[in-house]
Amino acid sequence: MAEKSTDDAALKARVIAHMNKDHKKSLSHYLQHYSKLPPAIADTAELTNISLSRITLSTRSSSTGTETTYLPIRPSPMQNLSESRERLVYMANECLTGLGLSPYVIKTYAPPGIVGVVVMVSVLVGTWAFAAKGNLAEGSFVRVYLLQNYHPLADLLMKTHLIGLVSIVAIHLAECIHLQRTRLRKHQVETFSKVWWLWMMSGSLEGFGVFTRFDKEVEEVIKAKTH
Template identity: 85%
Template structure:
């Protein structure tokens, strides 16, 4: 029996509205994976049409704002009717996540450090401050008296090499931030330069391993929540 054209049009409208409202990231992933578009352009994606064999996406490029249209075939095969659209679009979304190296478990929260983490952050800050200038390690300085317990041979050595120490601390902790971004933040779709991203990156810089462990716990909570729904 043939489908009612009116019902078919209403379903198409619902699918398009739903995808544009609730699944903008999936639209972006379609374009990043299938069409190899950069995220800056793919993130402007809007679903403008869907048929049994393809979806039509519109994007805008910066800074001109010129519009472009991309046609993507429905995967893994064409539909018999639009009621199959959810199954196909979910399949494509999962295929894109795998192809882009992304996880379906999205972290949208930030977990602050505990007492141990705060102690580590204070220690790193103290180290950066101590190595930032020779006078911070000179005779009678806070670092020499309280941190180094007036152990002059070590204090004198650190004072001579304070710039090397400062650069080493910065480089090591920046490397930890890069690792955090590559192995966790990007994978679990924490939006770059968002508030949550900055909080995790700043904590990752000053705390290091503790931030990695807390992020992994947040992922576990997301997985648990997904399984209970």
Template identity: 35%
Template structure:
């Protein structure tokens, strides 16, 4: 058996450095929602289970099979962490920051944003509108007429495509990489995707690749 000192060390270490693991254990093994599990704190540990408190409720997460000694704790909690990720369909890499467009992606972002602003209403291409007058569109009548003609098709199509891309990002990237739903970070990525589209996918892919490279270099 472990001394109380060893148990205290394990509890303090898990709460200080691996609180995210405790949250995942509750979600995977006790079917606790992400919102209810986010305050998870390890209260006690025995050879047979972890006792975790979250949102005022105490949960028992069993070791299956029970440990033979507390020296097995590290390998067990690591294995449970990986198993929890697999059960929940999550990635080991959690996205904790928003990365803005870089390089040519800035051009795409600005172009898409300008398109939203310009094509939000058809009257922008008629004399008297702010956009028509400030851009002096009377000097390019053919282009202005073309924009006026395609606005009813272009704007809804662009919104529809980017809404679809935003939904795919939320489901295929933000959720697996553990970005909390409706958090500030979630809204940053979703807003960016709604404006620019595919560029956000590329940046997240690059972030994951960077993390994988770092882990390989640490081995």
């Protein structure tokens, strides 16, 4: 009996260490889904104990300090700790579904090709051109080299430059919001990380192309996991 107790204690210690080292995101998802904690607090989660019927998690926040949360083992209590992996994976997948997240995590950024770069430069030039009337005035770079001194069009753009500027900003801001809601969050790209900023900057300038590129990255991750 003493040997079995020692084995259980060793297994428990391994499970706790493994979860805290390699599956911090799953611990956060447990608290976000089951306890409805905000990500900022849930991301501080540490597994402190596991029994046959529940796991114990601690969290920290500046307002409440350290708090303890007890979550029941799902879908049912374990008969022994050797079942812990099966149960914890089940709970992780249940949380992903409940939170609207994908198990296929994107950790890299794919740069645009030549077409994408051309689009990004065009958007930058267009934004700059509409930013001030002077950028479309007589003798300006835009009027002379881009519009080939086609004055009727240049004059119209000068009169409507604010509408053009607001339209460009609004369209690309909407694309960024859509990228975040439908792709970055779903595939667990950490907000404000380097990879997140790269995707968002591309989204703010490139538009449709960034969605296609991101979807290809997801396809590659799926292929890697299924082969």
